[in-house]
Amino acid sequence: MKLSTMQRWISPKRSIQGKIFIAFIAVTLVSIISITVIVYMSMRETIMQNAITSVSDSIRQADESLNMMLEEIDRLNTVVVTNKNTVIDTLLSPNEEISYEWFQEQKRIDEFLSSLIDYKAYISRIAVVGLNGKVFFSGGPWLDRTILGTRMMDYMLQNGSRHAYFKQTGVSDAITIGREIRYDRAPIGVVMVDLNYEFIQKTYDVRPTTDSMIYVLDKEDEFVYETQADLSFAPSYQEIKKIHQQFTTNGEGVRQYIDGKEYIVVSRQSDYTGWSTIALIPMDSLLTESVRLRKLLAEVSIIVFVVVLIVSLQVSSRITLNIRKLKSLMMFVKDGNFTLPQKEIKSEDETGQLYLVFISMVEELKRLLEGIHLSEKEKREAELTALQAQIHPHFLYNSLNTIKYLARLNGVPNIEEVSGSLIELMRSVLGNSSEFLTLREELAYVEHYVSIMKYRYMKPIRLITEIEDDALLDCRVLKLMLQPLVENAIIHGIGPLEQDGFVLIRVYEDANHLNIDVVDNGKGITEEQQEYLLEGTGTNGETSRFSGMGVRNVHERIVRTYGDSYGVHLCSEPGLYTKAEIRLPKLEKSIRNTKREVI
Template identity: 35%
Template structure:
């Protein structure tokens, strides 16, 4: 588990100052800021409701004028009189009879309506009586090749029985610039016969909404939209949103925005005027900056106070902590004296006395451990497998019985060399060459017993023969291979010794072609070396060798085992390269 970092005295002093000084002022300032923000929000919403209502009235008035113009133009009336003063209807005359005079009269009549409304409307008269159409647009060039009969709305309108239709925002294809427009279409019937003569369309550029609420946009930097009964956007400053669903795109979140809605009286449309609360006024930002400035001043004041207090309290405490760290690392001689007449001084004196006593005890324990390790190494050196001696003596007795004196001489010389080698106490380390000579003596004795059935092969890097290793570490491995690996082997046993370098270390492999071991047996063997005592470990000789290597060189070095049933066993020594 990861330990949490301790909190210093200086940090605690700063936190206390923050709580006692800064927190109350911060709470009061934030409370005042929130109250002012809510008051500003209510005032702005009241203003936006008034302006939104006025804007909706003006827009509604424009939509009413569209219907009124289409009605008056289609009947040729203005109030209670005909448009020409003689009772004739220029529009119906144009649709019925055509001709230049009727065209001129109809054009002038329609242009009169447009001029009365500041040239913001366009009027299209589509003839269903075989004559030409009449397009009256005061501001933009007309698309002469446009055919209204290809429009879906027109086909549906002609198929239905409705006399009028209001079209929401669409591209006005009749004008070359193709502006977005709101239109009202009306069927014109002959006042005498009742026959359908044509269709009149009164169109108004959607930008008229911008003219209506321009001051509102500039003043409040807000958003204004018109949405129809199908929740489609009729008007937005962002023209890419027109025609899309309002709820799926830009319906404002009332928690983050001031939202004002109004219903248009002429149509089943809704207007939305909204403004982000983050854009209320500069006064709110000014109050926030003052709050931040006040917090910074309080933090600086707390830092100054904590710095002064730390010079009195935290500094001797820090020195004492440094002394504790030095003692933990064993640097007893670097412990500093704290010259103070208060409790910190007394604590420092007692701690220094404790450190001196601890230094003495640690030195004594280290010396005891060294002596213990030397004693254990000497004890391990003195252990010689009694089975080996018994087996050798048994072989001598058997050979003597057979009267083979030459073999007795060879075995006796080899045994004497081995006993002399094992009893040498001048150094715990010998050269690899000397250790291999001892192995040769041991093989000489065993070959007499096993009728020369044990072969030794060597693959050695010649410069490594003068490297030094612990004494008597190879013979127990050879003995293990003979008595356990070759016990049930019918053919000759072969032991291969490989010695090579691995960077600064030396590796010694001893491989036999004996019976081998199961994977579970290998695992249990290694586990017993790692956790068991000498009495509990499997293979006392191997355990002693492993123990001696780790006592000499540390946990990084030791013996590894690899074995497979029927393929033999390989013991690998990893030792430091000591030349």
């Protein structure tokens, strides 16, 4: 892996490729873990449900098989107890043993009993026991009159009105199904059929795992069948009895802890015998397959993750390839190189569009820089020209003072007045760099301007000022605001007149606004001329000669500074007067940073 690639993986937060790679890995890891957990839990649950279903079906089939054999035995018992000639008469016969009549009776009943159990391998013995001590049987083991008075005999007599079930233990295990033999409404004996216990063991050997346990209990909570495996961890009889009492009906499968170990308990109660079958399946053994499945899923997940890791690395690298190319181009331009190398990005996605925009931006930047270089060159040339033509204000002030001094020596007061007014006028214009000044200063500037203009027209021009309140003289106004209006009044109003003229400047306050009217008694102007003046030129196209700013300029400066509700408004009556109305906000305190040049 190259060094640049290594650096991208060392600091993935600074690399788009690293972020894409981490996003792929995060999504893949979460997906793999989620799918693995879901599959494992689903398979685990499926294994449990399959085990429960299998055991439930097996127990049901075992119960049905046992019930079929018990029903067959019940029919045999019915045949025996209803046979008068062979069974009942033999039991009631007075013939004693070791007599020919007794031998004939025994032979006849033995043949009868043998015919009943022939070809029935699940029956090990059938016996007829009379209360008078007569005992007849077919099959094994041996049976004699010692059966009388036993617990099994008493149980059969007490419960054998229909059929009774009793488990024998001892020489051979068997399930005995008995029924009373009655004559004249009185018991005279019992017929008993022994069900071979091996068939019961084979029938109920339905354990899903080797350490599972099956228990069959009768109505008295006695074991009819129990798992014979030597299991040291098998529950005690009390635990089985407790479970039997809890699950009296058929159960689909319940998880329960017994002696600290978790089991799945499946139970079923036979409708025919009333016996309950309980299956205990240890969870550990049942989920052995799920453990192997979990290991397999883990191995597959690791392999898939490694494959996705490699694929994600390649995919993220290909996705960010054009971005890295674009970055290298930007770094190339950053160093001041505007001639781009041949690194075209031909994709039509967002990166390709960014490349086209970047190329266009570089070309535009190159064009702008060339324009800036040209402008700078022209600016330097203009500055050089201006520097060569510049006359320092000190030289002008000193020259005008010299003219004023000579006019005084030679007794020429008009030249002295014009020179003095021009000095003060230039001092106001060139010596004050602020955009604002007080109204008092602006009026003084206008007075100096009028004193010069009256010598131009060789006739007196009166300047009349009406101030409503002297405090208004300290209000702040725009610099060179009144001069263009007064100049317009003199040039276009009073100048063409033959008689003397005047300019009236009236200052007054109106609703916290400062109003200034500039009125002359000139010939007046038409509406078209008013429009020309507001556009910056006179009726003859003559501009403001001294300041370079016309009425339009004054109006735009006021609007730009204070808003559309302020400005200049012209009104005139041809042959009588012209009035320029200025509306300004009243700003009493002037906060200025005025720089005056000391002469």
